[in-house]
Amino acid sequence: MILEKDLIFSLDIGTRNIIGIVGEYTEDGKFNILAYSKRKHGRRNMYDGQIHNIEEVVKIVEEIKSELESKIGTSLKRVSIAAAGRSLKTCKIRIDKDIDSSLEIDRKTIEILELEAVQKAQEKINGENGNKLKYYSIGYSVMEYYLEDNIMNSLEGHKGNKIGVNLLATFLPQIVIEGLYSVISKSGLEVGHITLEPIAAINVAIKEELRLLNLALVDIGAGTSDIAITIDGNIMAYGMTSIAGDEITEALCKKYLLDFNQGEALKINLSKEEYQEFTNVVGMEYKLSTKEIVEDINEVLVKISLEIVEKILEYNGKPPAAIFLIGGSSQMPGLKEILADNIGLPKERVSIRDTSFIENVQGIDEELKGPDIITPIGIAIEGASEQYKNFLEIEFNGEDIRLFNTEMAKVSDLLVLTGYNPRKLMPKSGENFVYYLNGEKKSIMGSSGEVAKIYINEQIGDLNTPLKDGDVVNITEGIIGKKAEPKLFDCINREKNIKFNEEEINLIINVKVNGKKVYGNPKIMEEDSIEVEEIRSLLELLNYLNLDIGFEDILINRRKIENDVELNQGDEVSIKAKKNINLIINGDMKSIEYHKDKFVFVDIFDYIDFDLTSLKGKLVLKINGEDAEYLAELRDGDEIKIYWE
Template sequence: MAESRKSSDNRKSAESRKYPGQLVYGLDIGTRSIVGTVGYMYDKKFHVVAIESKPHETRAMQDGQIHDIAAVSESITEVTSRLQIKLGRPLHEVCIAAAGRVLRTVTVHVEQDLSETRDVTSEDIYSLELLGAQRAYERFIEQSTLNIKFYCVGYTVQRYYLDKYQMTDLLAHKGSNIGADVIATFLPDEVVDGLYKAVEMSGLHVADLTLEPIAAMEVAIPQSFRMLNLALVDVGAGTSDICITRDEAVVAYGMIPSAGDELTEVIAKHYLTDFEGAEQIKYACDAGKEFTYNDIMGVERKTTPGEVAEVVKDTVKIITREVSDQIKKLNGGKPVSAIFVVGGGGRIAGFTESLAEEMGIDATRVAVRGEDVLKNVDFKDKSLPEDSLLVTPIGICMNFFRQKNNFIFVSLNNVQYKLYDNSKLKIMDAAMQADIPNADLFPKRGAEINYTINGNKRVARGEMGEGAVIRLNGDSASLSAQIKAGDAIEVEPSTAGEPAHIRIDELPEYTDYIKLVVNGSELNVPKFAEVNGTLQSGYYDIQDGDEIIMRDYVLLPQLLEFIDLKAEKDTDILINNVVADNETKIYENFKIDLLIDDSPIETAAEPVSEEKEETAADDDAPEAAAHGENNAGGEGTSAAADAAVKEESGKAESNGAAPGAESNAATESGAATETAAADGSAPESGSDNKEEASGGSDPTAMNVTVNGELITLHGKTSYIFVDVFDYIDFDLSKPHGKMVVTKRNGMRAEYSEYLREGDRLDIYWEK
């Protein structure tokens, strides 16, 4: 084992001596060919250690868009295999660039306040840039009218600001506010997805994605040139990609879907050859040599560069006019000072001269950039000529180092996302970047019921559903699981629980009662519920928006029904010594005398004695009272109360008026009582239902402090950290920093951590 470890260390040491910098693999997946480059950055120069090229055998790509993913993947595999043989080592990750087909750009200004006046760090700068890219994406979504999903393929910082003053660079400067103007580029998702699929089918992972003109600019237009108003045109086979520089910044990107393939098609039609034969004629023309070819009839023929130039002259003029118009549009309607041309399509005879004419500038100010801009590149592998065809492949590699590899790509639900790598990335960060709503990550409550009871607002919350099902590389994981480049994440949205369900007999107020004295004996009569002006029984299911009033009085017919007594003609009923009728309201502690021929009627109520009154005064509402164990009427209490409800409801209907129309005049004594007295009269059926619904464990309230504010959690028997998001205004749907920090009593906390009474919680975005 020791020898094996020593051998491995020796190999690493040998590789370190051979390649003093990190090797990066860049792949230019062009419309006509694929160019792979492997190299490293050292001493401010890029060193190419291996390079390979392979033309597509079929028209697998057209206008920068992959049409045959499998064919392109095979070509990538072959190029990669050749490079691995040259290097003597495997390649696992690759940097790629997308052509600007259907390109869209958005420019935004963003600022960030630092916590104090201090030195600006590289992490501050990357956070600012990422914020700019995110803001640009948000604005793009707001402005887009296309029903197409777009992907941010890259961005460029036009200029930085320190405390509102423009700066070339922010690193190590001291300040309290930093800002940036960021131009972000977007392409349709199908363009990006095709590139990723082709790369992944070849067994590689994408380490970096950029735009072809951004990559070409890294090589063709150094920073010192960007103070000038210049245009860079990358004329490929399918698209001509454009970028504009001015005032030391890249100010615009654009493209036109016309390039070298249009020239090839004209040549094929004129010389009667297939597409591949026309490509060979075009390449020979670029080299300035006479060329012998066979047409489709098998006849051998010859052509010269001058003849080919004349054949494509009109098409060149059309393409250069489109390029010129696009440059002027991107440059505010004005011509630029000079144009650099890269890519194979721009090498055709007469292209630069025609472009200068269309732009209205001197012909010497339009030039093909190739070998001259590659002087700062050390080609250790010289198997390909150093010309403009290599500008973009080299730029793809150099862009990786400019980004300093501070971004990684992960897959979430089969879609690639680019994340700023702060070494602390979690699945939650990827979910935020993917715009997965917070509600789809955490368990959802079922529909709640909002109602009022005696004028006080109440909410019955639905049950909690299941949290999101999360898998990381096929294994179960949580939102707090850390992720790395190339990880595959799957998120199945959380589910909602059962909707809230509550009956009137489950309300604490319903277990209250009205205490009366009937014929000298104490009697507990249940309260009656009025819902939206209509009397309802305890079995009524409360609906959203219901207005419930627990009456603090009973009417005489309800009392008689409750004690199962029917008033006869010779029955006199006195309430507080006053003769009563059916509309008389009977409140707490009222005295009722039921007389037949001036003699009291016997009832089941308990006699009131001084000893009992003292005992009742000292009793603190034992639980038995809530179940009606001491109520007159025994098991028939609930049935009697329901019968009274039906009687009054029927009476109200016949009279055409809602019952309780005079309830506003009633006193509210006892309405706020939440626990029954010693001999309370809650119906047994209601009590049993409540016990079943709660499972024997009542919800409890818990007080915690969140970001300095006291919050009361309620409705559950226990609480975890994520529950506080139901009570605070904290937007998790869009990132406002690098990551969400959650602390409990000063220590880092997980979303699933249980809370205790008095906990101090902190939730904020880390800038």
């Protein structure tokens, strides 16, 4: 007798059909299918992968359970199930945020940015649906990072004022899981394992070594075409188009005047026979080749393929390396060739995956060979492997949370599900301290706060820490930094020193706070007004020192100047060395002090009282009895004569 604990029971609850499979693993590690059952929905019990009429679905599941129990001779209690790919929501989102430009961007800052983007994507999906659903985060894939709006491969280690991320995030509405659990419970079963249909299908339809490639798996069913895109062994995005096999059936019905059931039967037979014979609702008989019929409905095949191509390119950005088709409607003759043409791939790179590609599975008969059986077998094998528990029970900040476990649940998934604000994880600087310097508003940043701490079972973790069943997660929020408490010297340059003829001079000559002169380094209060009296230019310095010296007699940093200049910290100002010349002028001895390189005749007039403003005859200039020019250079001891003749 077969024991129930050794059996693997799986259900694929689809929009049109429900398929149940029971199997077991043999000693040589192969999965052996012992029995299967397939039932159609009598009415529209499901829409786009979500159960609407729970009671009707329960009846069909009970029928399948009863039939399988009769075939294998034992009762069934635990079942593996899967959520439909069409119920997944994938959203492309970009967010930007301002950051402290003085700090290096670290891994934690990037993780919080990504978490904010995922939560923003969830808000966007809620907005589109017009409701507030809880979602399980299935995963996300970063497309680009941004620094100051420039695309970056990595942000870590950089500095800037603004960072951003563009990513694809995928979510599963909690209501879908609750509906599945309700059906299973009402059918007298319990869920042993739950997965996602695309994950189950990929694991059996595509060999493990091929999953590292950029591939697209398209499940073309009755109501929708569900798309999963893989890269580096993981599913990076999910998508769905709203036209699929039913559109083919309706096109056949319109073309040949058939009822829906006749059209459905003809569609299925197109992949089996080269010639078709049928009678329409008015009694007209048809004998046509499959090729002729496919040509008649070519327009709808092109439409289906174009929508699939559009969705693949939207999420992948380019054609994948290959496309694998599963699902009953993927068998439609000509569809895969049209799809290859429209996406620009060689025809051999778009192929239909049926059970002949599945390794290490036996017991597959003629009824189980189509691509529509891929997913049910995948669900069974996925459940048998028990790679991870379907739901994790997590305690988060004192509250019990049930977290859907896809491949590897992380702390960030928990925060998305609970709606935890990721900004609480960031350290916040204290308030800015505001004061006024010479009438201009200034501010000093508060101190940096402490980052939030994430504890998993009382051990420090982070957003990427994996979670397991029973984990206790607690987060202590980041601490806000303190407001600055500055003193005077934190607000001003207390010294601006230069050297004047080797003597050090502080150009800051007076400081007032709120109109009162202050000394030392007093504490400054919020909104205080500080006035700093400062010598800024050479002319201001000469006036301050009461010196009447021309710019031509001054050197700054050993260089000549011609005009007034601004003074800077560390400047060296020097006056050229003084020179003396002794002259006999109109019989009187006169000693003259000057700073120029040479002393010429015309310079005399700056040192004697001789009126040149009105002519009184011919001006006579003599040096040592000889006529002289205005610019003649004078030497010590020269006798000078100046008079009107």
